[in-house]
Amino acid sequence: MNLSTNITSELLIAEREILTRVAVGGPLKDVMRDIILMVEKPSRGEMLASILMMTEDGANLVEGAAPSLPDAYNAAIDGIPVGHGVGSCGTAAFTGDPVIVTDIATDPLWADYKDIALAHGLRACWSMPIRASDGTILGTFANYYRQPKEPTERDLEVIGMVTRTAAIAIERHRNELVRGRAEEQRELLARELNHRVKNLFTLVNALLATSVRAEISVKDYSVAVRGRLDALHRAHELVQPGLSPEASSDSAIPLKTVLTDLLAPYVDEGDKFMLAGSDDLQISSRATTNIALVLHELATNAAKYGALSHPDGKLLISWSSVEDLQIEWSERGGPVPAAPTRVGFGSKLINRVVEGQLRGTINYRWEPHGLDIMIQLPLKSVQ
Incomplete structure (x- = not known):
């Protein structure tokens, strides 16, 4: 050989x-x-x-x-x-x-x-x-x-x-x-579903409580509750990846429309929150779900613990775009905020979406007068 x-x-x-x-x-x-x-x-x-x-x-x-x-x-x-x-x-x-x-x-x-x-x-x-x-x-x-x-x-x-x-x-x-990544994604979705279901029950309970007034009739109470639940349903549609027409459409959506729909379940009066920014700023259908998911989490927290949980609370959301899209979320008049001692799943979800999916940053400032949150996103990730 x-x-x-x-x-x-x-x-x-x-x-x-x-x-x-x-x-x-x-x-x-x-x-x-x-x-x-x-x-x-x-x-x-x-x-x-x-x-x-x-x-x-x-x-x-x-x-x-x-x-x-x-x-x-x-x-x-x-x-x-x-x-x-x-x-x-x-x-x-x-x-x-x-x-x-x-x-x-x-x-x-x-x-x-x-x-x-x-x-x-x-x-x-x-x-x-x-x-x-x-x-x-x-x-x-x-x-x-x-x-x-x-x-x-x-x-x-x-x-x-x-x-x-x-x-x-x-x-x-x-x-x-x-x-392995698919398994991680399935686990994340399961945890997210569990988180949303818990939040949904909490929110419904809060909506029922805030709809009650001493002078309200049963009929008016029913109308108020049904209106709020319907608004909550519309907001929920925005955070369903690929399942709702809004999330899967090829057309862009005004950021103001997304904010208005998401905040509608939490307020009766028009002066409860203020939106300040261009009506013409559009976000792509691909980015809509991610942005709606982040804003939905922030609104949920505000309704449970922050400005939207208090009769005197006010919420101001402003946005601008030059090189990046900047969204500033400011809560005033609600419970005195305090920095959380631990990071919950909702906060982890927000960070994962902002930093991982949208390649942006999010910063929180807990002050005696209220909570300020600054979100900065590259325009190419949202348009």
Whole structure:
């Protein structure tokens, strides 16, 4: 049995072992490290291999595994952009084709990166795109050499085999991440539903109480309660992701309309709250649900603990837009506010939507005279 046959046999055995590990599951970095060591072993130190992984936005490549390359070199290329002329790997990820650079010192693809490579004694780099089963680029598999070198047909066969193995491992890992995120989302929705149901009972009780006046008749009381419940229903429709016509429509919605509908259940008199801002400011249908959800939570808190829970309470909401959309929520005349001692689910939900979904910020100021909340959102996230 010749050397080539021995190498092939060793690679096939090692590949089966790694695929078994992939099927069982385990840390992706450990699996990729084993893949690298598997392919490097027959070369006896001549080849130094690397796996770079594509970021989720497809813009950059980050280190997956490169146990034999110098740490300083790995750090220097970690996060390189995907694009033509970004060495072998950045170009391979950009074009989707193998990129064979036989001499880093003279190849134009390495013009901006050759100094760091040559400083670490790297003279050749062959890079192969790693593809998912649907053709999506997952990353790159690269072979480095300390001398200028061209691949043989045998080299390309081995690289292709290792690239397929790496693709299976990375794709499995990504699928597990997707399933994990879906499970987190289901858990969040379940907690949100529980939170809303609790709030709904609290609000209905508050609405019934605030609708009672000594001189009111049963008929008038019924009309008042039914009107408030109907308004609460309209407001609830705005915070149903994708389930209501308002939330799923392609047309933009005036921010003032969203605020008016959300606040309607909590007030009888028109002077209970004041809205100050442009009537023309529109928010996209995609952003409507997120913004309505945040404002609904703030209104719920105001009705339970703040200005909307007190006969003398007043609420002022103003907004403006230049580079960002700024919404200022000010409560006056209600119970003396105090900073919460713990962060409840409602507050966590608000922060998650503002910071995570809308890429904005929210700041609270608890003062002796009332509560001020400033929400700042990038216009591109709401329009």
